[in-house]
Amino acid sequence: MPLTDQFGRTATDLRVSLTDRCNLRCAYCMPAEGLDWLPKPELLTDDELVRAVGVAVAMLGIREVRFTGGEPLLRRGLPGIVERVAGLLPRPEISLTTNGIGLDRLAGPLRAAGLDRINVSLDTLSRETFVQLARRDRLDDVLAGLKAAASAGMTPVKVNAVLMRGVNDQEAPALLRFCLEHGYQLRFIEQMPLDAQHGWRRAEMVTADEVLAALSTEFTLTPDDPAGRGSAPAECFLVDGGPERVGIIGSVTRPFCGACDRIRLTADGQLRNCLFATAESDLRTPLRAGASDDELAAVWQRCIRAKLPGHGINDPDFLQPARPMSAIGG
Numbered sequence: 001m002p003l004t005d006q007f008g009r010t011a012t013d014l015r016v017s018l019t020d021r022c023n024l025r026c027a028y029c030m031p032a033e034g035l036d037w038l039p040k041p042e043l044l045t046d047d048e049l050v051r052a053v054g055v056a057v058a059m060l061g062i063r064e065v066r067f068t069g070g071e072p073l074l075r076r077g078l079p080g081i082v083e084r085v086a087g088l089l090p091r092p093e094i095s096l097t098t099n100g101i102g103l104d105r106l107a108g109p110l111r112a113a114g115l116d117r118i119n120v121s122l123d124t125l126s127r128e129t130f131v132q133l134a135r136r137d138r139l140d141d142v143l144a145g146l147k148a149a150a151s152a153g154m155t156p157v158k159v160n161a162v163l164m165r166g167v168n169d170q171e172a173p174a175l176l177r178f179c180l181e182h183g184y185q186l187r188f189i190e191q192m193p194l195d196a197q198h199g200w201r202r203a204e205m206v207t208a209d210e211v212l213a214a215l216s217t218e219f220t221l222t223p224d225d226p227a228g229r230g231s232a233p234a235e236c237f238l239v240d241g242g243p244e245r246v247g248i249i250g251s252v253t254r255p256f257c258g259a260c261d262r263i264r265l266t267a268d269g270q271l272r273n274c275l276f277a278t279a280e281s282d283l284r285t286p287l288r289a290g291a292s293d294d295e296l297a298a299v300w301q302r303c304i305r306a307k308l309p310g311h312g313i314n315d316p317d318f319l320q321p322a323r324p325m326s327a328i329g330g
């Protein structure tokens with residue numbers, strides 16, 4: 001039975017967080033000192049994770065599985081997890097969102113294991129700005145990871161960028177130039193109120209309109225899909241007539257909740273029907289108590305039926321979820 005909510009939206013895209021840990025400390029995501037990581041016994045084991053995803057794929061119509069975190073490359077045995085998910089039937093599309101550190105080593109094995117697509121986060125091309133924003137001197141590792149992903153054949157490699165006012169907001173055209181040169185597909189994401197330290201301020205957020213204006217000083221952008229963006233959150237634009245494109249994800253100023261097709265599983269086995277959900281459905285307890293596939297499928301169904309029509313960021317009584325992005329899985 002498909003995962004259809006009360007508003008007629010069907011979830012087919014599952015985001016799986018593999019760990020809440022990270023080797024960067026991006027200012028829009030985490031405080032400099034890091035966070036209290038989840039204790040290991042609370043994390044789903046590889047077997048539990050593959051079983052949970054297997055139920056979603058075989059019984060509930062999930063067609064795409066994206067691994068994220070925290071930093072998913074820190075999960076030991078990641079190629080093995082990818083390989084087992086690639087063995088599920090019907091085979092889901094498998095993708096990964098990563099900061100790219102360690103990808104120079106892992107891109108080949110991940111590709112061989114069945115990884116179809118990859119998104120690498122890159123917010124700046126300046127070493128100083130990288131250190132300021134991510135609080136670690138790792139820009140070269142990210143760039144090496146990007147190269148390795150392209151060499152391994154995961155093309156087009158997608159690049160995610162978040163702009164922060166006064167930090168890297170001057171860099172939109174440079175990032176696009178860099179991605180065009182290397183054949184990467186760039187998408188800007190508006191900063192959302194999901195940081196652990198609750199530092200997000202609407203007035204400081206660089207909006208989709210501002211990104212468009214900045215890019216338009218150097219490039220001619222034409223909407224690529226005037227008929228609408230379906231369930232894809234990125235609005236796409238042809239760059240200088242195409243065929244290259246750039247995407248802008250206006251999560252805050254141009255919400256796409258009405259077409260959302262996502263559901264999420266956290267590293268500790270909690271199902272979430274939205275990034276901004278304030279409640280979770282516990283899948284780990286029944287998994288560990290020997291529940292049948294039908295019983296597990298019922299938990300997924302209960303979770304999706306409770307999905308709200310929108311994220312509510314723009315409502316005056318908006319409440320940021322208790323867990324930050326890094327623990328939910330971005």
Ligand code: SAM
Pocket residue numbers: 022028029068069070071072097098099119120121160161162189190191192193194195325326329330
């Ligand atoms: N560590 C991996 C990475 O950085 O790609 C995967 C997890 S990260 C939470 C996933 C994506 O969410 C990244 O592209 C990151 O830039 C983005 N992100 C993190 N915090 C965000 C926020 N407050 N608003 C918008 N995007 C955010």
Ligand code: SF4
Pocket residue numbers: 022023024025026029030069070071099121326
């Ligand atoms: Fe780590 Fe990704 Fe968060 Fe940056 S955005 S701190 S890389 S989880």
